[in-house]
Amino acid sequence: MDISTLLGQAASKWPAAPALHEPASGRRLTFAQLDQALTAFGQALDGLGVEPGARVALLADASVDYLIADYGCMACGRVRVPLDPALSLGELLAQWQDAGAVLLLFSPAYQALAGQLQAQGVHCHPLASLTRVAPSALPARPAQPAQALASLNYTGGTTGAPKAVMHRHASLCGVLQNIVMARAALPGDVLLNVRPLWPIAAVAVLAHLLSGGEVVLGGRFDSRQFVYSLRQYRVAYSSLVPTQLLRLLRECGSAPVELPAFKSLDIGAAALTGDVLEGSFSLFSGRIAVLYGMTEAPWSCYLPAAQMAALRADGESAEGVVGRSLFAVAVKIDRADEQGIGEILLAGPQLMAGYWQQPELTATVLCDGWLRTGDLGQVRPDGLLEVRGRCKDIIRSGGKSVQPGEVEQALASHGAVREAHVLGMPDLEWGEQVCAVVVLEPGAQVTAEGLQAHCRALLSRHKVPKHVYFLDELPRSHYGKVQRNRLMAVLATAAC
Structure with missing residues (x-):
């Protein structure tokens, strides 16, 4: 399976249903319109001479244009390279050069930065000029090879040499299947996104679309606006990163809020510690779900909101508990001590193909089909995985x-x-x-x-x-x- 085929299937199932909504611009796309925009984006890349298999860098905030480019690159046989706009000029240039990208697409907010990159020899082009919805029907896109490279995702913060995780169409389809099955969203459910979409979050948004859900692109996170937006758009799902969750709790407190349509807030395991866990569980009346994974192996384990609530009802804090492995994911504990604590290893179709142009580094973390996560953990007697820290720490x-x-x-x-x-x-x-x-x-x-x-x-x-x-x-x-x-x-x- 590949990204192009999955998006085409979604457009066939729900052509007139709302897919994307961007309140700041008033822009809305149905599934059929989104699918046509992806095909038109590929044709625009053809017009710029960007060959199939080429790497295309993206420098933009979460928006309809961003998602058309992100999904359009993969659906039309190019490789997405999402960049973090917070990086310095030197860091962005290093990632561009490491990827061997041929084009950088930028939104208006980063025009000045794009100008600086262009002065260093980077080929830059305004994003919006390539993301128009086609005025008439376009032919169906061809499927992409399952083992073709789809994405380079730079990780590791702002220090050291660039390190990009390689995901092929096959591994991303494995990730998408995990998310669709874990979250169990229904057609018409609304997901509110207020997160940056690099390096891999756009894939979680895509999984919601493949469930027939609508995605509301809420722009940059505003702790005073977030709960109001959940009510206004009758949101069923959302996700926050740790810094956003902390700001929300400081702004709103932890008193429960009334959200009749809300089903769960997805939080990465690292965010849920101590007062943060207590406050978020109270604020959302127990509708907190925990995911465990990393860019190298996204969405490998999941603890649904109902299971989280059950653990806490039994008197547990649930801190560090990340649920069970998803679908075809395998988990094992390597070199466990007398308490059963050791390094968490992951296997399954969601694993990366390796690190871009770094075979030695790849060999240190991918061993006989298992990914060495660097995390310490144990499998509890009830079968739930509990994360206990980092090996290197x-x-x-x-x-x-x-x-x-x-x-x-x-x-x-x-x-x-x-x-x-x-x-x-x-x-x-x-x-x-x-x-x-x-x-x-x-x-x-x-x-x-x-x-x-x-x-x-x-x-x-x-x-x-x-x-x-x-x-x-x-x-x-x-x-x-x-x-x-x-x-x-x-x-x-x-x-x-």
Whole structure:
């Protein structure tokens, strides 16, 4: 199966049904109109001399034009290369060159940045000029080979050399099948998108369309507008990244809101910790679903809202629980310790083909059909997968291993602590020292010695932080991960 065929089938099933709605511009497309726009986009690329198989970079925010280009590249035999507009000029240029892209399509918001890239030799073209709906019927598009490259997705933040995950039509179809089966959306259900669509989120939006649902493109996330939009458009599904969820809770609080059409909010497992989990579960009256995956293996496990609610009704916090593997996905725990905790390995059709032009790196994470996720976890007696941290974050101190998550939980149980991040710092005698960076609740006061005493009552001696640092906030990426390089720079500045 391929992306072109799936989109064509959706247009045949629901030709007159609404597919895309962009309130900011008033633009609406039916499934038939969307399908024709994708074909017209391919013809426009033909007119620009962009050959089949060529890489086309996208520099734009979530919009109807963006999705036409994103899906149009894949449906018409080109390779989508979505770029993060927040990257610096140098980082964007490095990704462009690494991909060997032949064209960069940009929206008006990034015209100045596109001009700078063009001055560096990048072939840039306005996105909107290629995304018009065809005035008359166009012939059906041909199917694409299942093993043809469909997407390059750059990951790894803003440090180091570019690293692009390769997805073929076959693997993306595996991802789409997982999402359609897990979410179980019905034709006519509305999904509100307020997320950036790079590097892989556009695929989750596509899965909703392939269920016959309507997608409302809500523009950039506004914490004061979000709940109102859920009501206004009678939204059934939405998804937030960690930074958005935190802003929403700070703006709206956690009192339950009345949303009669709402079914669930999809949240990545990394976002649901402590107060965030409690607040979001309360705000949405239990309609919280958890997904687990990564760009290399999107949507591999899922915990539906009903199962999340059942766990919490049984007295569990459900923190770290990410549900069961989806459809053809396999999960196993490698080199488990006495508690059953080890590295999570994934297999299945949703796996990436590898890293673009990096066979050595690919070989370190893809082994005999299994993806080494770098995550620590365990399969519980009830069969649910529980994520417990990152392998590379394990601290080796004096010959003993310390899992940062365990220390973070101990710190977070102190009433004055809002957030805690635990890491290992080099030490000549011990190899690494356990250190903690803590964000306090507003107005709260506690000393480093007080937190160390609190931990000694809960943890083995070697797990108690040797140093505790206090910050106003932890430096995080858009997806909620603490950025170690930035954190170390902040701590170095604070120590001066």
